[in-house]
Amino acid sequence: MIGTHNSMTYAKPYHWYGWLLIPFARCQKKNLREQLLAGVRCFDLRIRFDKDGTPYFAHGAMRVKGDVYGVLTDLKIQTMFLKEKLLVRLILEDPKLRKEQEILFIDFCNDIENVFGEYMTFFEGRRKGDWALIYDFKHKQPINQFVGSMAEDARWYEKIMPFAYACRKNKANMQLATDVLKDKVNLFDFV
Numbered sequence: 148m149i150g151t152h153n154s155m156t157y158a159k160p161y162h163w164y165g166w167l168l169i170p171f172a173r174c175q176k177k178n179l180r181e182q183l184l185a186g187v188r189c190f191d192l193r194i195r196f197d198k199d200g201t202p203y204f205a206h207g208a209m210r211v212k213g214d215v216y217g218v219l220t221d222l223k224i225q226t227m228f229l230k231e232k233l234l235v236r237l238i239l240e241d242p243k244l245r246k247e248q249e250i251l252f253i254d255f256c257n258d259i260e261n262v263f264g265e266y267m268t269f270f271e272g273r274r275k276g277d278w279a280l281i282y283d284f285k286h287k288q289p290i291n292q293f294v295g296s297m298a299e300d301a302r303w304y305e306k307i308m309p310f311a312y313a314c315r316k317n318k319a320n321m322q323l324a325t326d327v328l329k330d331k332v333n334l335f336d337f338v
Contacts, residue, residue, distance in 0.1 A: 150189025151175055151182050152294045152334040155204040158211035165209045172209040174309045174336040182338060183225055188233055189332045193240035196251040205240045219259060223266040234332060235267045242276035249281055256282035290332045293320040313337035
């Protein structure tokens, strides 16, 4: 199964300085519907919470525009047309390891699993950074990540600029995922 890594990073940055971070933080160019049309059936959503406890999408220091509940509702509608469940990997994008973020994430995961669980299968529930399990979803899903920041065969500049590794390796890695690793979820940058 093909999935996207940092699925929401196609969205516009929320703050002006986010535009400067795009070469380092953007992992997707296509919006969610375009990702679905490209065959994606697993989405990697990175969540953080503002001071009021409202969830938002982020990757590292870059916050991106998009309503979390609106996106989940849109994915729910898409599953009704596709007549198949989508997989959604949820990660707490909080490498500072703040306890209040962890508490909000646990409540969020519990709520969305109850509200959207009929339409989507959620998994992971980890915190970026130490990758500790924060929320234990019922579903366990093995994954491969064909992304430059984690790839052993990535060149130094491909580790910090996701598009560079994707340009060089996506075709071969996609073939490998389709032919050999089809029983796992395979996450890619720039599908």
